[in-house]
Amino acid sequence: MKTIFYLLLNSLPTIDRIRQQIFIYLIFLVFSSINIYSQELSDQKIFEAYYQETIELISQKKFQEANEKFKKISKLELAFPDELAYYYGYTQYNLGQYMIAKEAFEKYIKLKTDTGRYVGVAEQFIHTADCNLKGYYFNNATCEACEGLGLVDIECRTCKGKGQELCNQCFGRGAIKKRDNFGETFESCKKCIGTGYFTCTKCHDSKHEKGKCLVCDGKGKLKIKKDCNQLPNK
Numbered sequence: 001m002k003t004i005f006y007l008l009l010n011s012l013p014t015i016d017r018i019r020q021q022i023f024i025y026l027i028f029l030v031f032s033s034i035n036i037y038s039q040e041l042s043d044q045k046i047f048e049a050y051y052q053e054t055i056e057l058i059s060q061k062k063f064q065e066a067n068e069k070f071k072k073i074s075k076l077e078l079a080f081p082d083e084l085a086y087y088y089g090y091t092q093y094n095l096g097q098y099m100i101a102k103e104a105f106e107k108y109i110k111l112k113t114d115t116g117r118y119v120g121v122a123e124q125f126i127h128t129a130d131c132n133l134k135g136y137y138f139n140n141a142t143c144e145a146c147e148g149l150g151l152v153d154i155e156c157r158t159c160k161g162k163g164q165e166l167c168n169q170c171f172g173r174g175a176i177k178k179r180d181n182f183g184e185t186f187e188s189c190k191k192c193i194g195t196g197y198f199t200c201t202k203c204h205d206s207k208h209e210k211g212k213c214l215v216c217d218g219k220g221k222l223k224i225k226k227d228c229n230q231l232p233n234k
């Protein structure tokens with residue numbers, strides 16, 4: 001009985017059509033995803049080829065041609081390796097485009113923080129680019145006022161350096177007024193144990209707290225204006 005029912009169901013033209021449509025749709029999905037994937041794959045291949053050619057051109061000091069390659073690379077919608085920013089900066093620097101070069105080197109340093117192999121060189125290039133643009137450059141130095149921490153000891157703002165806070169229960173009186181049938185009586189304040197003050201909740205009587213170093217504006221580093229004659233490897 002079940003088999004007959006199944007055969008009957010299968011032979012229904014509407015169900016057949018639905019199945020066919022689902023099948024076609026699935027085939028379409030598979031093919032379109034393969035298409036997107038292969039597009040990305042070929043972009044990646046194109047990029048790798050351009051990248052190698054660009055590095056080769058740079059090593060031959062053919063900066064104008066390298067720049068043309070960079071224009072082609074920028075049209076590819078891919079995530080580029082960080083070093084690309086460095087090579088781009090180096091190319092622009094050698095083409096005398098110091099402003100663009102500086103931006104590229106800064107971008108590279110930002111991407112790489114301290115771990116990039118060209119970070120030191122990129123910093124040097126930024127200095128020479130500045131010298132070419134303005135005749136001076138800025139060097140990063142550790143702020144001595146805060147020893148590079150960006151924070152210094154300042155007077156506690158909660159207690160204004162007193163170490164004690166005025167009791168907010170008795171308003172510093174040390175006692176609380178109570179009124180009953182016998183008239184007014186005073187009771188010792190429980191919060192401050194009758195003293196009118198309690199230890200500062202912020203600094204715990206150290207009278208200090210950490211605050212932003214005003215010398216370096218909390219950055220821990222200072223930009224020191226330098227003469228281009230002092231530039232190393234000039």
Ligand SMILES: [Zn+2]
Nearest residue numbers: 167170189192
């Ligand atoms: Zn009190």
Ligand SMILES: [Zn+2]
Nearest residue numbers: 156159200203
């Ligand atoms: Zn305090």
Ligand SMILES: [Zn+2]
Nearest residue numbers: 143146213216
């Ligand atoms: Zn500082």
